[in-house]
Amino acid sequence: MRPIIPVRALRVSARPVLSTSSRAFCKREFSSAINRAPSRLLRFAALAAGAGIAGGLTLAMQDQLSAEAAPRLPSSPDLSNVKLELIEDSSAPMRERMAAFVKLLQKEIVDALQKEEQDGSNAVYTDKNGKSVDAAEGRKPASFIVEAWKREQGGEGISCVIQDGVVFEKGGVNVSVVHGQLPPSAIRQMSADHGELIERVGYVTEGPNAQVDSLPFFATGISLVIHPKNPFAPTSHLNYRYFELGHPEKLRDGSPNPRYNPNEPAAWWFGGGSDLTPMYLYEEDAEHFHKTVKAAADSQDKAFYPAWKKWCDSYFWITHRDENRGVGGVFFDDVSLPSWSKARSYIPLQDGSKHSTSELVSSLQHDKDSLFSTMQALGHSYVPSYVPLVHKRKNEPYNEDNVEWQRLRRGRYAEFNLVYDRGTKFGLMTPGARMESILMSLPLHARWEYMEPSSGTGREHSVAAAGRREEAVRTTPADELKAREIIQSVLEKPREWA
Amino acid sequence: MRPIIPVRALRVSARPVLSTSSRAFCKREFSSAINRAPSRLLRFAALAAGAGIAGGLTLAMQDQLSAEAAPRLPSSPDLSNVKLELIEDSSAPMRERMAAFVKLLQKEIVDALQKEEQDGSNAVYTDKNGKSVDAAEGRKPASFIVEAWKREQGGEGISCVIQDGVVFEKGGVNVSVVHGQLPPSAIRQMSADHGELIERVGYVTEGPNAQVDSLPFFATGISLVIHPKNPFAPTSHLNYRYFELGHPEKLRDGSPNPRYNPNEPAAWWFGGGSDLTPMYLYEEDAEHFHKTVKAAADSQDKAFYPAWKKWCDSYFWITHRDENRGVGGVFFDDVSLPSWSKARSYIPLQDGSKHSTSELVSSLQHDKDSLFSTMQALGHSYVPSYVPLVHKRKNEPYNEDNVEWQRLRRGRYAEFNLVYDRGTKFGLMTPGARMESILMSLPLHARWEYMEPSSGTGREHSVAAAGRREEAVRTTPADELKAREIIQSVLEKPREWA
Missing domain, CATH: 1.10.1220 (Arc Repressor Mutant)
Structure with missing residues (x-):
């Protein structure tokens, strides 16, 4: 084997906020520096320099003498620059209100999960030979890595990821606030997923009669997947998002667009939900999760939960396995107002999949504000719906059989996300997207058995x-x-x- | 947790040849029988009865007293009913010649792999604490499970799968010979993948002017993926297939089709290739694999390897990761004759992906026979190209770091297969397909690390x-x-x- 040190170009499209200089970071120099460095201290210094750590963090070099002293990022999102008062300000644009809310929710969730991790686990693991050991293998609780990033094409986000903890095997809680121009290919994909909401915008975007080259968009949302370590603690997923399509300032031929109005989107909608994926069924856990989410939905409109529970069961269906990804929760998309849709129902729900026949009909009068209220009520229900289940199950003793089954179920989770999930597919097709943020939902461990006798x-x-x-x-x-x-x-x- | 025993309907679309009766096998009865059975013997008897084992195998009940005595299937495909002489008979229909060849090749490959497994491994595994143990953990070599099946809609196949062996972690070598009617949705998918080959067939299959409801098809092929246990032994994949589209006997309006000719397909083509996915690079291994495959291709036409190597690198590209699945090999599709295509090259190669710019131009005169010869030469090159690499690497000592990296690479393998692979996608969209035969390519273990420092x-x-x-x-x-x-x-x- 010849020792080949590759020169690898940096492919960062989401530029981290904390980084400062030397964007042309060269792997060859980095590797050579490591190999030349005689001691661990110098090797770390080379790494730190290679990675361009300079302005954002002050490196106390003497600390590096301890192997523990890796550069530390905060383990909780910082809200000091977030205008939380906007959330309650109904005169502010929804973009800003929703962006502030998802950041608040991110912190609420990350802090609750971090506390659960910090609290540790005393689960006992028994291997095939019947030998029992501390499942945490003497490790200390892990911390969320919190990383703010900026998107060159417009926008920013905060990724919070925990990995290989004693309570959480892998989990990520991400928020993003992005805007830009949607090209025709992305509009086409969006039309497939969102039906008439795009039609309603009313521009021809492809073909010889195309009126516009692209459409301005704005999107903000929170997205999370949490895979606990204990096979008896369920996996959970949450996503709440707000999307706007705008009117282009100019038409394709360069003439001013008569419909242009920067303060009035051409279309807007909310989407999201939260759902639970247990590896083993505790009926009381599934009931607790659903009842908590339902109470939040009911506080806004009793018509929401029944329709969105049904939609969730339909959306997370793994068609090729003829089974669901989990025990459900709520899921919805394209939630807008009647004036924005041709549908008959008060809050129109268009589902592109052939599974759903749900149509939400409510007798209540909703407005954009009350829909945003609903997002908040549902978002805040996540911690009380899920974290108590982890707390209750994280100390359960488990064995090798349980871990095998857990990994097998996580293989199915990976199948759903890679084959069907709209967000993942959209992300995989988006050039310049940060792939590992999109694929953060994949488990640390997965297993595929041929002829598995319980599920295959x-x-x-x-x-x-x-x-x-x-x-x-x-x-x-x-x-x-x-x-x-x-x-x-x-x-x-x-x-x-x- | 309430003990709920589900009634689960049998969802077998590929009916096993060896099974005979009691197709309405009911899980509730099966489970209850197990739970009532006081001894292992009776429990097995209940299982055997529930599964409807009767005619195909004679159960010697006294053998069941030993826990080892599960019903055994052959570990090598049986060729006694295969007319191997057809392979050389150029007057016979290509369907039958190719079907006989893939069965022969399957046996050749399964036997070589089984021999390698039987030969065992003395690899030593070292865990994170530096403790070294026998990597095989005292287990015995595994055997291929060979299972013949019939497809209700028309066709048959043989699945050979090995799992949790001492040399092979998971692997499958499948052949199938299927025929039926392609509905418009499948023709649409095929058109996307096969460009003008479908156009050339010349029937309008959709819309108000549709001439036909479906097109008759015939397909036979061999498909394999082998994941060795030792992280230094590479994974490999092979697939060779022959496809025909026919003329429907009647048009949509019920009138006879003037183009109908049961002996002359409307289009036919070969496709396939083999490729290598090492977790660690041994240049001599990659060279051996490529040189062996190239020699086989060169024996037929020196124009083949350069074009098909390039196509392979393009096909197995994981776009969202900006990396290849492995170190390549050969890949081709739509290999037919000029009279079947509008392309300029002698053997037209149309690649739907935007990556490939390859176009094969040969000065040799090929006919259907010489193309079939090429399939045979390439197919027979698999064992000498791959098995020596497993033999050479299967005893290498390895440690926990190596296994982690192996599983991480296998996660990427799963990503490619679930997100991009034509065959897998086609299979996942085909109602009634046997999912675990399609997903047999997925590894036993996979891993996704966030911010993996060598590849993420x-x-x-x-x-x-x-x-x-x-x-x-x-x-x-x-x-x-x-x-x-x-x-x-x-x-x-x-x-x-x-």
Whole structure:
């Protein structure tokens, strides 16, 4: 093997706020510096210099003598520059109000999860030989890495990620506030996902009669996926977002656009939801999650939860497996006002997937403010809906069988996100997007077994499947197999929980 | 947790050949029977009965007293009913010749891999605490499970899968021979992938002027993915297939189709290739693989390898990661004759992806026979191109760092297959397809790390990335980091190997 040190160009499109200089960071120089450095201290200094750490953080070099002293980023988002008062100010633009709200919610959630991680876990892990050990392997709780970034094309965000903790195996809570121009290809994708909301905008964007080259957009949202370490603690996902499409200032031929109005979007909508993915079913946990979310939705409009619970079961369906990703929650998209839509219902819900037949009809009078209120009520329900479940399950003793099943279920989670999830697909197709922020939802560990006997072709009607089942019965305790079967049956046939 | 035993309907679309009766196998009865059975013997008997094992295999019940005695399927495909003489018979239809060839090749490959597994591994595994153990953990070599199946809609196949072996972590070698009617949605997908080959067929299949409702098709092929256990042994993939589109007997309005001819397809083509995915780069391994495949291709036409190597690098590109799935090999599709295509080149190659600019131009006179010859030469080159690499690397000692990197690379493999691979996507969209045969390509274990410092955002220009790199330098040996960097650089910039 020849020692080849590659020159690798920096492919950063989301520029970190804390970084300052030397954007042409060259891997060759970085690697050579490391290899030349005689001591760990110097090796770190080379790394720090190579990475351009200078202005944002002051490096106390003497601290580097301790192996613990890696450069530390804050473990909680900083709200000192966020105008939280905008959230309540109904005269302010919704863009700014929603952006302030998602940052507030991010901090609320990250702090609650960090506290749960800090609190630790005393779970005992038993391996195949029956040997029991501390599941945390003597490690200390992990901290969220909080990183602010700017998008060159316009916008900013904060990524908060925790990895390899004692309570959380992997999790990310991201917010972003971005704006720019949507090219026809992205509009096409958006039309496929959002139906008539795009039609309503009323511009021809492709073909010989195209009136405009692109449409201005604005988007802000919060997105999270949390994968706990303990197989009995459920995974959860949340996303709340606000989207605007604007009128272009000029038409394609250069003439002024008569419809141009910077203060009035051509279309706007809210979308989002939160949902739960347990590896093992505790009915009381699924009920707690759903009831908490439902109470928040009901506080705004009793018509919301039934429609959005149904939509959630439909959206997270893994068609090729004929099963759901989890036990659901709420999901909705394109939530706007009747004046923005041709639909009959008061708050129109268009679902592109053929699974959903839900249509939300409410007798209440909503306005943009009351819809934003709904986002807030639902967003704030996340911590009380989910964190108590982690708290309750994180100390459960578990064994190798439980971990295998957990990883297998996480393989299905990865399948859903890579094959179906709108946000992930949109991100993967967006040049210049920060891939690992998009793929942060993927688990640390996943497993795919051929002919798995509780959830795969091992259940089928064949000699080989019978062999796999016989093997499972021989090597796996009966209560474990039964527990797998119970959650599997719920995934295949969604239930009501609240 | 309430003990809920679900009734689960059988969702078998690929009916196993060996099974016979009781297709309405009911999970509730099966589970209850297990739970009532007082002994392992009876529990197995319940399983066997539930699975409807009767005619195909004779169950010697006394054998079940030993826990080892699961029903055994053959570990090598049976060729006794395959007319191998057809392969050489140029007067026989290509459908039958190719079907016989892929079955022959499947046996050749499965037997070679099974021999390698049987031969075992004496690799030593060292964990994070420096403790070294037998990597096989005292387990015995695994056997391929060979299972023949029939497709209700028309066709048959043989799946050979090995899992959790001492040499192979997971691998499958599948052949299928299927036929039926392609609905307009599948024709649309095929048009996207195969460009003018479909156009050439010349039927309007959609819209108010549609002439036909569907098109008859025939497809036969072999498809394999092998994931060895040792992180220094590379993963490999192979696929060779033959496809025909036919003329429908009747047009949509019920009138006879003047173009109907059961002996002359409307279009036919070969496609396939084989490629290598090492986790660590041994240049001599990549060279051996490429040289062996190139020699086989050169034996037919020296124009093949250069064009198909390039196409391979383009096809297996993971766009969102800006890196290749592996170090390549050969890949081609739509290989037909000029009379079947409008393209200028002798053997037209149309690549739908925007990456490829390759166009194969040969001065040799090919016919359908010589193209089939090429499939055979390439197919037979797989065992000598790949198995010696496994043999050479399977005993290498390895440690926890190596396994982590292997699983991380396998996460990327899963990303490619779920997001981009034509065959997988086509399969996931096909109702009634056997999902776990399609997803057999997924690894047993995969890993996704946020900010991984050798291949992910941990290389970026930020304080957090610098922290991740510092952590990697502190916790991972320098030679391991360098080895990761070497393979990463090759994945990002494909090289010539032969």
